[in-house]
Amino acid sequence: MALDQSALLKLLEALKAADVDDRVRAATETLYQALIEAELTAAIGAAPHERTEARTAQRNGSRPRTLTTTAGDLELRIPKLRAGSFFPSLLERRRRIDQALFAVVMEAYLHGVSTRKVDDLVKALGADTGISKSEVSRICADLDEEVAAFRDRSLAE
Incomplete structure (x- = not known):
């Protein structure tokens, strides 16, 4: 069953009232970061520290980016590549x-x-x-x- 936006906002308010806002923010941040890493892994053809023939680029650190959400400010790390560029489709x-x-x-x-x-x-x-x-x-x-x-x-x- 999918929840509509108002139901999700009510759920978020209930979680905030239960004093779990830091856990919700941390979980949301972890989820966003995992999705960004998974997209980069698919884009370059290799996971971090993995050597494959299909690899098209190499990671070269990351840069910070703050995303403001209803769960709070998320401190995300956007990976950089040695050659070319990458920006996750999850973000705009x-x-x-x-x-x-x-x-x-x-x-x-x-x-x-x-x-x-x-x-x-x-x-x-x-x-x-x-x-x-x-x-x-x-x-x-x-x-x-x-x-x-x-x-x-x-x-x-």
Whole structure:
């Protein structure tokens, strides 16, 4: 049985009320990191410290990346390659918050909430660092583009 987003948010709130938010954040961080490592292993054809004929590149350390989620801020390590580049498909480039918080920011913007109150709202949802005014503006600019495309669509069909 799949849970919808509101059921997941209720479950997250229940877990936070039970004072297990650090365990939820740690589990979420571990899951994200494992998925990133699995994707890199598939992309280069070899696990860490494994030598195979199918290997197409070599790992070369990692760089830190913070992802803000409703479970809290996740400190992820994005692997680097000696030749070429890698960015996990699980994450989106230049986006530091997950889709649930992204939707909350857009909804707040549509209702005319100030950037300071949006920051407070994001912190209340579990993000340790909140969200900057420039990030809110960037998200809202993306939303403005989507609204403009919808408004300017052809009604001929």
